[in-house]
Amino acid sequence: MPDELNLDKYWAKSLKRPFYIAGPCSAESEEQVFDTAKSLKSIGIDLFRAGIWKPRTRPNSFEGIGAVGLPWLKRVKDELNLPITIEVANPRHVELALEYGIDVLWIGARTTVNPFQVQEIAEALKGVDIPVIVKNPVNPDINLWIGAFERLNNVGITKLAAMHRGFSTYEKSVFRNAPQWEIPIDLKRRLPHLPIFCDPSHIMGKREGLGEVAQKALDLNYNGIMLETHPNPAKAWSDPEQQVTPRQLNEMLGKLVIRQQATDISAAKNELEKLRANIDRIDYLTLDLLAERMDVARKIGAYKKENNITILAPERWDEIIKTRSAKSEEKKLTLEFILNLFRDIHNESIHQQTSVMRDGED
Numbered sequence: 198m199p200d201e202l203n204l205d206k207y208w209a210k211s212l213k214r215p216f217y218i219a220g221p222c223s224a225e226s227e228e229q230v231f232d233t234a235k236s237l238k239s240i241g242i243d244l245f246r247a248g249i250w251k252p253r254t255r256p257n258s259f260e261g262i263g264a265v266g267l268p269w270l271k272r273v274k275d276e277l278n279l280p281i282t283i284e285v286a287n288p289r290h291v292e293l294a295l296e297y298g299i300d301v302l303w304i305g306a307r308t309t310v311n312p313f314q315v316q317e318i319a320e321a322l323k324g325v326d327i328p329v330i331v332k333n334p335v336n337p338d339i340n341l342w343i344g345a346f347e348r349l350n351n352v353g354i355t356k357l358a359a360m361h362r363g364f365s366t367y368e369k370s371v372f373r374n375a376p377q378w379e380i381p382i383d384l385k386r387r388l389p390h391l392p393i394f395c396d397p398s399h400i401m402g403k404r405e406g407l408g409e410v411a412q413k414a415l416d417l418n419y420n421g422i423m424l425e426t427h428p429n430p431a432k433a434w435s436d437p438e439q440q441v442t443p444r445q446l447n448e449m450l451g452k453l454v455i456r457q458q459a460t461d462i463s464a465a466k467n468e469l470e471k472l473r474a475n476i477d478r479i480d481y482l483t484l485d486l487l488a489e490r491m492d493v494a495r496k497i498g499a500y501k502k503e504n505n506i507t508i509l510a511p512e513r514w515d516e517i518i519k520t521r522s523a524k525s526e527e528k529k530l531t532l533e534f535i536l537n538l539f540r541d542i543h544n545e546s547i548h549q550q551t552s553v554m555r556d557g558e559d
Contacts, residue, residue: 200387202346205355208328209392213243215455216421218282218394219446220246222436223259224266233428234273236443240450244301245270245279246423251435252286252307259434267297274298282330286314288321295325303330306362306399309345310334319348328356330394337364339380343387359384360423361414362396373402373439376410382417398425398439407441408449415453424449490542491549498550508550514543 219237224230224247234245247270251261270281282301285291286308294302302322308314309332322329329349334341346357361381363374381393395414397407411422427433430440441449501508517539525535 200343202350202357202388202391203355204350204357204390206390208356209358209390212392212420214420215415215453216244216392216394217242217450218244218246218421218423219426219443221248221427221433222398222425222440223248223251223434224262224269225434227269227272229428230266230269231273231276233426233443234277234279236428237426237446238277238279240443240447243280243421244282245273246282246303246425248435249283250286250290251284252305253435264293267293267299270299271297274300284308285318288317291318291321295327301328301330303360304332304345306332306335309342310336310338312341312344312348315345315348319352319354322349322354323352325354326356327354328358329354330358330360332360332362332396333364333380335365335374337377337380339383339387342380342384346388346391358392358394358420359388360394360396361400361419363400371406372400374400376400378413378417381419385418392420394421394423395419396423398423398436401439402436403438404430404441404445407439408452411449412453416456418458487542491545494546494549495553498553501550502554508547508554517543 219242221229221233230247233247237245247266249261249263249266249270251259253260270283273279274281280300281298282303283294283299284305285294285302286305291302304315304318308318331342331345331349334345342359346359349357359381361376363372363376364380366372366375368375381395384391385393395411397410397414400410401407407424411424414422424446425436425440426443426446427437427440428442430437430442433440498508500506518536521535521539522532524530525532
């Protein structure tokens with residue numbers, strides 16, 4: 198059953214696809230802001246972004262130019278007729294953003310993770326009709342993400358959208374923030390009418406790979422992309438490695454393939470329905486086989502109980518991992534998928550055996 202939000206579906210449908218948001222990580226000067234915006238306007242960017250307040254990990258880092266940059270953004274809006282979005286992290290930010298006519302607000306990942314901060318921002322927006330984009334929390338918690346939308350929705354904000362910017366991880370990776378695509382996909386399942394954007398800049402943390410992440414997001418039917426853009430990235434005051442020039446951005450966007458939704462093509466829809474029916478058949482067969490496997494696991498549990506044998510057999514688990522992993526390449530399946538699948542199957546088998554061993558002992 199999908200979660201429910203009172204969303205302005207007309208607003209969501211009015212967003213062109215793909216919808217492009219771009220601009221510098223940080224507003225640094227009036228000249229830098231205006232020149233960047235002018236270049237982006239010429240290539241058809243839909244919404245101009247610039248960081249005014251920058252929540253940083255360390256206090257000695259550049260934390261944004263502050264409210265002094267708001268008139269620069271107002272100039273962009275007035276002279277270039279380009280809508281503006283900025284990040285807000287507290288009620289005072291909201292008050293100033295509204296005073297300067299900011300068109301769209303966004304809540305950053307470091308704020309989304311704190312329900313108290315989100316609630317304060319929501320209270321400051323009570324009675325205001327303005328779109329709000331919510332970035333995923335830094336940790337992979339989908340309910341925390343949905344909770345932010347609910348808090349905003351509870352005060353009357355109906356023009357809501359999600360921004361997928363990846364999740365913090367201690368693991369070494371090519372990503373600055375691991376995308377964990379399954380989480381935004383689940384968000385779309387639970388909130389099907391909520392527009393969702395992707396922020397490849399924060400997912401990658403470097404220029405290399407931005408196009409690939411953007412393409413995957415569009416292939417997953419995201420509504421649009423947000424990319425950080427600077428006239429001279431090497432001299433940017435924050436996150437220089439992940440910003441591109443407007444010219445590089447234009448080249449990147451020109452290479453993206455915009456695919457049609459299957460629901461818009463009757464022939465494709467019919468073919469997909471046939472293939473999905475086949476998937477359904479295979480899934481039900483898989484469930485039958487899993488049920489049969491667990492029945493065997495319960496019989497093993499009963500035998501172990503009768504003969505007073507412990508449940509865990511590490512050498513058997515090692516054998517399963519070795520033999521099933523060897524099959525993964527042959528079957529064109531990723532090793533990670535096979536390991537996760539059989540780890541879950543093994544855990545359920547242990548649970549089934551434990552249930553049999555405990556039967557009658559309570």
